[in-house]
Amino acid sequence: MPDKPFVLIAAISGRALAQSAQRTGYRPLVVDFFGDQDTLQVAHDYVRLTGNLANGIAESALLRATEALAARHRPMGIVCGTGFEDRPHLLQAVAARWRLFGNDATIVTKVKNPELLSGICSELAIPFPEFSFTRPDNPIDWLAKRVGGAGGSHIRPASQPASRTIYYQRKVPGAPVSALLLADGSRSTVMGFSTQWVLATPTKPYRYGGAVRPATLAGSMVDLLTRAVAQLANVASLVGLNSLDFHVDGERLWLLDVNPRPGATLDIFEPPKQSLFGLHIAACAGKLATTPIYPPGAKAAAIAYADDDIPSVPALEWPKWTADRPQPGSAVKAGEPLCTVYACASDAAVAKALTEERRRLVLAWMHAR
Numbered sequence: 574m575p576d577k578p579f580v581l582i583a584a585i586s587g588r589a590l591a592q593s594a595q596r597t598g599y600r601p602l603v604v605d606f607f608g609d610q611d612t613l614q615v616a617h618d619y620v621r622l623t624g625n626l627a628n629g630i631a632e633s634a635l636l637r638a639t640e641a642l643a644a645r646h647r648p649m650g651i652v653c654g655t656g657f658e659d660r661p662h663l664l665q666a667v668a669a670r671w672r673l674f675g676n677d678a679t680i681v682t683k684v685k686n687p688e689l690l691s692g693i694c695s696e697l698a699i700p701f702p703e704f705s706f707t708r709p710d711n712p713i714d715w716l717a718k719r720v721g722g723a724g725g726s727h728i729r730p731a732s733q734p735a736s737r738t739i740y741y742q743r744k745v746p747g748a749p750v751s752a753l754l755l756a757d758g759s760r761s762t763v764m765g766f767s768t769q770w771v772l773a774t775p776t777k778p779y780r781y782g783g784a785v786r787p788a789t790l791a792g793s794m795v796d797l798l799t800r801a802v803a804q805l806a807n808v809a810s811l812v813g814l815n816s817l818d819f820h821v822d823g824e825r826l827w828l829l830d831v832n833p834r835p836g837a838t839l840d841i842f843e844p845p846k847q848s849l850f851g852l853h854i855a856a857c858a859g860k861l862a863t864t865p866i867y868p869p870g871a872k873a874a875a876i877a878y879a880d881d882d883i884p885s886v887p888a889l890e891w892p893k894w895t896a897d898r899p900q901p902g903s904a905v906k907a908g909e910p911l912c913t914v915y916a917c918a919s920d921a922a923v924a925k926a927l928t929e930e931r932r933r934l935v936l937a938w939m940h941a942r
Contacts, residue, residue: 584654659721
């Protein structure tokens with residue numbers, strides 16, 4: 574059987590997409606900020622982005638990197654992961670050069686704008702928290718969020734100073750639940766539900782900590798969430814892998830955010846005998862898998878952020894339950910991601926607890942060297 578085509582992958586971190594792509598036979602050409610060991614193991618070719626996490630992906634750096642890879646190979650198209658939500662002009666730039674397998678700039682702009690998303694939710698009778706572009710007079714029950722933000726680090730109490738790119742969203746009760754969905758522009762399939770937790774710092778109280786699947790949900794709530802996902806995916810014309818973030822409180826739900834790209838829960842939902850990347854490519858081409866894929870048991874993934882500056886990551890024999898393994902000698906600043914840790918179990922609570930234990934263990938190794 575001939576090799577499958579080359580495909581460009583661009584993201585803050587491209588490791589998860591590249592691993593999933595390789596599993597289904599594609600030859601990934603990866604552009605990201607890290608160049609981690611396990612990324613380079615699966616990438617057919619790689620170029621590291623210039624710049625840094627604080628400033629995000631710059632158009633000039635992205636185009637230099639992707640065009641360098643495309644000049645050496647002949648990619649069938651490009652898949653964009655995290656890092657594009659607040660800069661749809663980057664999607665326009667790459668879509669002008671290669672086929673974009675994913676949501677285009679118009680769709681991303683629509684679902685990341687709280688005013689437009691609120692209007693869609695109102696039309697579909699999906700509860701959406703009250704929001705404002707001006708700071709509320711009494712901000713105690715409000716959050717400040719960056720338009721197009723992702724990962725939770727951008728969320729602050731509304732009482733803190735904010736920039737022009739901020740909007741305000743009223744707090745709602747309940748627990749966070751995320752739906753991973755596959756869509757073809759009109760139809761969608763829910764691949765599963767997960768719950769998330771934060772790993773707070775004094776300056777980043779809502780920083781993303783990790784996720785575990787499956788979420789514990791009553792059957793009636795699963796039906797409500799699935800219906801809301803299907804309605805929004807249809808109206809917004811979502812394609813490929815996406816995730817929708819909700820808050821669930823008893824029999825009530827609120828849609829908080831739409832992540833219009835493959836995201837943080839890709840690893841925990843990767844099926845044992847299929848590839849989410851392959852399903853993403855097929856769905857973007859109009860071939861939607863209509864049967865949900867629920868991997869057995871429970872799986873959790875957490876980010877191990879550096880507690881302090883790590884001037885030089887030591888050479889380690891990283892356990893199999895780690896990913897995004899930095900190159901020996903890499904410098905990691907305090908608060909930046911060091912690696913990802915995983916755990917599988919028969920129960921979601923056990924998987925989460927084991928993941929947290931492993932996260933602390935990895936950080937202890939760094940302090941001991």
